[in-house]
Amino acid sequence: MSMELIVALIASAALFGTGIYGALSQTNLVMIMMGIELILAAALVNLVAFWRYLHPDAIEGQMFVLIVMTVMAVEMAVGFGVAIARFRSRGSVEMEEAQELKG
Amino acid sequence: MSVQVIFLAAFGLAAVWFGIVVFRTHSMVRSALALLFSQTAIGAMFLVMETEFLGVLQIMMMATEMSIMAIFMVMFMMDPGGLGAMDMKHQRRLSLWAGLVAFGGATGLAFFANWGPLPAEIPDAAEQVRLLGFELLGRSMLIFESAGLTILTAMIAATAMAVLPGRKAEAQTSEPPGHEGHGA
Numbered sequence: 278m279s280m281e282l283i284v285a286l287i288a289s290a291a292l293f294g295t296g297i298y299g300a301l302s303q304t305n306l307v308m309i310m311m312g313i314e315l316i317l318a319a320a321l322v323n324l325v326a327f328w329r330y331l332h333p334d335a336i337e338g339q340m341f342v343l344i345v346m347t348v349m350a351v352e353m354a355v356g357f358g359v360a361i362a363r364f365r366s367r368g369s370v371e372m373e374e375a376q377e378l379k380g
Numbered sequence: 381m382s383v384q385v386i387f388l389a390a391f392g393l394a395a396v397w398f399g400i401v402v403f404r405t406h407s408m409v410r411s412a413l414a415l416l417f418s419q420t421a422i423g424a425m426f427l428v429m430e431t432e433f434l435g436v437l438q439i440m441m442m443a444t445e446m447s448i449m450a451i452f453m454v455m456f457m458m459d460p461g462g463l464g465a466m467d468m469k470h471q472r473r474l475s476l477w478a479g480l481v482a483f484g485g486a487t488g489l490a491f492f493a494n495w496g497p498l499p500a501e502i503p504d505a506a507e508q509v510r511l512l513g514f515e516l517l518g519r520s521m522l523i524f525e526s527a528g529l530t531i532l533t534a535m536i537a538a539t540a541m542a543v544l545p546g547r548k549a550e551a552q553t554s555e556p557p558g559h560e561g562h563g564a
Contacts, residue, residue: 279498280385285425286490288392294483295399302475303403304468307453311415315399318422321438329429331495333502336511340520342434346441347527351534353445357452358538370456373470
């Protein structure tokens with residue numbers, strides 16, 4: 278068992294837990310997006326660690342990292358689009374005031 | 381204990397600590413900066429794991445992204461400086477338990493999974509970039525192009541959603557009586 282891999286995975290698990298806490302506990306849309314960013318960052322750490330310590334010969338592992346980075350950028354772009362639309366129509370991005378979105 | 385383990389643990393701790401600070405501070409600008417430091421520490425972890433290209437990419441991309449996020453935070457928050465010490469949290473107990481269970485589950489997996497033997501050596505930085513370049517413009521070109529197209533689509537969709545004419549008027553007419561947005 279590689280100590281380096283375990284350390285990276287524990288850091289990733291802590292980032293994931295922090296992101297889950299942030300995404301669930303915050304009432305502001307932008308803060309919720311910050312929580313999701315931390316969750317995706319945890320996935321990035323996992324992917325790089327798995328590539329580095331398990332399969333360094335398979336460069337496709339780094340492709341996954343680039344795809345997750347793309348997902349982070351798309352999440353930011355769409356999230357801010359929603360935030361601007363919400364702010365212009367309702368004057369707030371507080372999710373406590375978005376009860377009408379409840380299914 | 382190798383030097384790599386020490387640096388990985390140090391940057392991992394920094395990333396987690398700044399990640400926690402994001403949700404502890406009342407100032408939105410501090411939150412955005414804390415997330416920037418957290419993401420930078422993650423980029424440093426990539427550098428320690430000898431993936432130079434991804435590490436530098438992570439740091440540069442996140443520096444830009446978090447700067448934009450800080451601007452949006454100041455624009456949209458009712459108290460961006462955090463001087464009013466507003467409480468912006470709900471369902472604290474559930475969130476805390478969900479976070480702890482996620483951390484515990486992922487840590488358990490890290491310890492109890494059988495990861496198999498470690499490879500002897502990895503390609504050096506220049507070789508990694510060369511291989512990744514061939515991968516991006518060879519076998520994985522469709523995935524790479526799809527990712528680029530997805531970002532372009534998201535940019536256009538987000539801009540269209542934000543500037544759609546008549547949205548404000550429509551929203552105001554559909555509002556129930558007595559419910560008025562504040563600040564718009």
